[in-house]
Amino acid sequence: MSHPTSNVAPLSADSPASQRERFVSAFGWMLLARTFEDKIAALYRAGKIVGGVYLGRGQEAFSAALGMQLNQAQGDIFSGLIRDQAGRMAFGELLIDSARTYLGSVEGPMRGRDGNIHRGRPRQGMPAMISHLGAMVSVVNGMLIAKRFRGERDVVGGATIGDGGTSTGAFHEGLNQAAIEKLPLVIAVADNQFAYSTPTSQQYACADLADRAIGYGIRGYSIDGTDLETCLETFSEAIARARSGEGPQLVVGKLLRLAGHGEHDDARYIPADMREKPYGADCVPMAQHRILEENWMSEDEIEEQVRITQDRVEEAVAKAQSEPDPNPFRESWHALATKHLAEGTIAMD
Amino acid sequence: MAITYLDAIREAQARALEEDESVYIYGQDVAGFGGAFKATKGLAERFPGRVIDAPISEDAIVGSAIGAAIEGMRPIVEMQFADFSSIAFNQIVNQAATHFWRTGVSCPITIRLPSGGTEGSGPFHSQSLESIYAHYPGLIVMTPATVEDAYGMMLEAIRIDDPVIFCEHKLLYYHLKADALPKTILPVGKARIARAGRHATVVACSAMVHEALRAARELAEEGWEIEVVDLRSVKPIDTDTILASVARTGRLLAVGEGFPWGGMTSEIVSRVAAEGFHLLDAPPQRLNSKDTPIPYHPNLWRAHRPTWQSISAAARNLIRL
Incomplete structure (x- = not known):
């Protein structure tokens, strides 16, 4: 039985066995992300998490398919945004780091200074997003430029965004820059029908966001973002093309955000009939259905995996909750690496 | 031979490029053309591949410099005029300035802002933005007034592990002269x-x-x-x-x-x-x-x-x- 572990090597699906293994492995990441986010949402409703909780519900297949097929150990980069719990973990983010950042543990990468989805370990190919959409595209470009300066070949940077984020100037500047510099960048656009409450009709006027690729002089893909096999195939090709020097790849996945913008949002503005559309399908049960249909796993095996996944999530959350919170009296309160140039430094320790 | 304030900035960049292979220059018209004010004149020829022309995309220019800095490079960004850094404001104040504090990974970028008023420059080629950037935690703001400081502080700006906003005054570029480049300067942070x-x-x-x-x-x-x-x-x-x-x-x-x-x-x-x-x-x-x-x-x-x-x-x- 497949069980998600960090740093899985990307699998090519050139044989039936590897196709099965890749699919089942991706399903494992999707299941872990869904289980973890359900837990985080419950903690939020119980008042145990401050700020906001933003879920990737409905986007797990699209996100995991990119994150899983990048290779962290080889120097690849994955820049996830707010709906990329699946992709982040599939790339290499530890479950415990996700839990720590939501709960503000000092053991986490952000140490309570930043929280929830604003997290990363930049030196491990995981830049920490800021809230301003589009801004991470050029940051990934710069990381790739640095690797090119150092002569590191064969690396790929993955960056994700939504339909709303494509409307920003930063997104345009970043994508154009990547195209000019022919950077090995794969941009995954989750066209999830709503940016907060704004429908795509008020976000863009082109027939398909993938058509914009023509204007940048790059390759575009328009796919069903709810179908895991399609997502795996497409990102496999896009990553391979970027790695072989063909420049940026723009992958647009049509899907539906199966949640509010955040857990504070009941999303009543989403018309009920959208869920009945093909893009309104839930990728997690769809993938599970396929696994059973292909007889890649039995019902019992899936049940066992669900149970193990729930245990892992409970364990990670319990550990993060047991770790120390940040202490304002131990905080350095200076924002510079060059400590002697920091103003207003008060030594507390 | 007299050295101008502008020469000092160019020579400091040349020395940094010479001494540290992680340094590169990125900005509009900085390569073959040598920059709008010629602050990078001749550097693209001396340091092939390390002085790069950018599209008119201030946000992406600074964003990519941040990404490269996270990976250990020391980029120097030339804004054509300080005024245009408003387009990169988000990357500067929200990404570069917060990065070390949030992640523990430093962000050593130098952003050169040709600053201040000159005759006939008008509302969009004259601004002095040192106060705006000084307001944000996580940035160092340098404002050299002499040829010696233009040189010495430029070198310091590149060496410092934090984002530095380097406000160089356009009115001083050609008229301010010194006999030689300094061997030492006062430490940064001292008036x-x-x-x-x-x-x-x-x-x-x-x-x-x-x-x-x-x-x-x-x-x-x-x-x-x-x-x-x-x-x-x-x-x-x-x-x-x-x-x-x-x-x-x-x-x-x-x-x-x-x-x-x-x-x-x-x-x-x-x-x-x-x-x-x-x-x-x-x-x-x-x-x-x-x-x-x-x-x-x-x-x-x-x-x-x-x-x-x-x-x-x-x-x-x-x-x-």
Whole structure:
């Protein structure tokens, strides 16, 4: 039985066995992300998490398919945004780091200074997003430029965004820059029908966001973002093309955000009939259905995996909750690496 | 051979490129063309592949520099004019400035801002933005007023592990000259007494230091000795040197080329009032540009910004208070 572990090597699906293994492995990441986010949402409703909780519900297949097929150990980069719990973990983010950042543990990468989805370990190919959409595209470009300066070949940077984020100037500047510099960048656009409450009709006027690729002089893909096999195939090709020097790849996945913008949002503005559309399908049960249909796993095996996944999530959350919170009296309160140039430094320790 | 302020900035960049292979330059027209002001002239030929022309995308220019810095490079970004850094504002203040504090990974980028007013430059090629950037935690803001500091502080800016906003004044580019490049300079964060005096202290930075020095020469003929403090860096600001000067003179005039609401001069007055109230013999004064966009016509522009004449007048008033 497949069980998600960090740093899985990307699998090519050139044989039936590897196709099965890749699919089942991706399903494992999707299941872990869904289980973890359900837990985080419950903690939020119980008042145990401050700020906001933003879920990737409905986007797990699209996100995991990119994150899983990048290779962290080889120097690849994955820049996830707010709906990329699946992709982040599939790339290499530890479950415990996700839990720590939501709960503000000092053991986490952000140490309570930043929280929830604003997290990363930049030196491990995981830049920490800021809230301003589009801004991470050029940051990934710069990381790739640095690797090119150092002569590191064969690396790929993955960056994700939504339909709303494509409307920003930063997104345009970043994508154009990547195209000019022919950077090995794969941009995954989750066209999830709503940016907060704004429908795509008020976000863009082109027939398909993938058509914009023509204007940048790059390759575009328009796919069903709810179908895991399609997502795996497409990102496999896009990553391979970027790695072989063909420049940026723009992958647009049509899907539906199966949640509010955040857990504070009941999303009543989403018309009920959208869920009945093909893009309104839930990728997690769809993938599970396929696994059973292909007889890649039995019902019992899936049940066992669900149970193990729930245990892992409970364990990670319990550990993060047991770790120390940040202490304002131990905080350095200076924002510079060059400590002697920091103003207003008060030594507390 | 005389070396200009602009030569000093170019030579410092050349030396950094020579000494550290993680340094590269990125900006509009910086490669073969050598930059709008020729601050990178000849560098693309000397350092192939390390001086790169950018599209007109200030956000992506700074964003990519941040990404490269995270990966261990030391990019120098040339903004064509300080004014255009507003397009990169988000990347500078939200990404670069917060990065070390949030993640523990430093972000050593140097952003060169050709700053300040010149005749005929108008509202969008004249701005002084040191106060805006100094407001944000996580940034260092340098404002060199001399050829020596232009060179030495440029080298320091590149070496420092934090994002540095390097405000270089366009009015000083060609006219300010020195005989040689300095071997050493004062440490970053230390202000300099540009002229000693005992009747009043004028604190300034960048081109305003030279206006203040001329005002001081003018007032010396009237028998008043004005002490001029060159801040050198706006952040960190050397409060100790300012207070020590006010202790000697008892009077303070803070001069800035930026807009009058808030900012560097307010910060200086506020610190002196809070920490050196007992040193003051008169209410501390500020002199800034006017609270309008920066005008095009020289008649209006000269009246808009502080000049040696308006500094002289303000200093005379201060001494009479």
